[in-house]
Amino acid sequence: MIITIDGPAAAGKGTLAAKLAEKFVLTYFDTGMVYRAVGLQMLLGKHSLEDKTAAEAFAKNLTFQKMMELSKNPAFRSLEGSKAASIVAAIPAVRVALLAMQQNFSKNPVFADGTPANGAIYDGRDTGTVVCPNADIKFFITASPEVRAMRRFKEYDAKGEISSYDEVLKQTIARDKNDFARESSQPAKDAIIIDTSELSIEQVFEKVCEIIDAKQKNA
Numbered sequence: 033m034i035i036t037i038d039g040p041a042a043a044g045k046g047t048l049a050a051k052l053a054e055k056f057v058l059t060y061f062d063t064g065m066v067y068r069a070v071g072l073q074m075l076l077g078k079h080s081l082e083d084k085t086a087a088e089a090f091a092k093n094l095t096f097q098k099m100m101e102l103s104k105n106p107a108f109r110s111l112e113g114s115k116a117a118s119i120v121a122a123i124p125a126v127r128v129a130l131l132a133m134q135q136n137f138s139k140n141p142v143f144a145d146g147t148p149a150n151g152a153i154y155d156g157r158d159t160g161t162v163v164c165p166n167a168d169i170k171f172f173i174t175a176s177p178e179v180r181a182m183r184r185f186k187e188y189d190a191k192g193e194i195s196s197y198d199e200v201l202k203q204t205i206a207r208d209k210n211d212f213a214r215e216s217s218q219p220a221k222d223a224i225i226i227d228t229s230e231l232s233i234e235q236v237f238e239k240v241c242e243i244i245d246a247k248q249k250n251a
């Protein structure tokens with residue numbers, strides 16, 4: 033079973049995906065990591081984020097192992113790392129270079145320890161439209177920019193990263209503008225859209241589980 037969860041930054045996709053993966057015993061591919069890995073290598077190598085050739089080269093050479101290594105760097109999920117990921121993700125050649133790696137995983141999904149899984153949960157922007165267009169169930173999770181910025185601000189604050197709510201809101205809006213300029217980031221035609229602005233994580237989880245259970249019964 034392949035489930036895709038797309039939507040804007042900080043809509044709650046990651047938390048939801050991890051909970052679903054545990055409940056339905058599926059592996060989880062956070063596809064934002066491939067773009068974060070390229071963005072971080074650009075920052076570490078002091079390349080201009082506009083250097084399309086360098087970004088494409090990092091994307092072409094990216095392996096799962098390298099991505100996992102880079103994810104341990106504190107800058108991987110920082111404000112600066114998020115911005116870099118969003119900029120390199122807008123380069124078409126980078127997206128093309130990273131597609132096979134994301135798609136291959138769905139053909140042979142495995143858990144972190146290498147054991148085979150019965151399926152995978154994908155989260156990202158284009159997993160229901162481009163990466164896994166034949167997914168069994170597709171969700172598009174969203175929330176207002178203000179609600180999402182507050183969630184991210186609290187995350188940064190808990191990690192001790194200096195930021196202000198206004199700065200995070202500004203970046204959330206800038207990332208939305210960048211990420212949703214692509215047609216592929218619009219909800220897939222067969223995606224179930226859920227606005228989480230007024231819902232707790234538990235309420236979203238319950239709602240999504242009901243939908244998956246019903247789909248599985250009908251299958």
Ligand code: C5P
Nearest residue numbers: 041063064067117118121156157158211
């Ligand atoms: O999901 P996350 O916030 O970690 O993604 C980081 C960035 O990677 C996003 O802002 C977006 O620009 C890019 N991304 C993408 N397509 C995906 C996943 C992430 O363009 N499937």
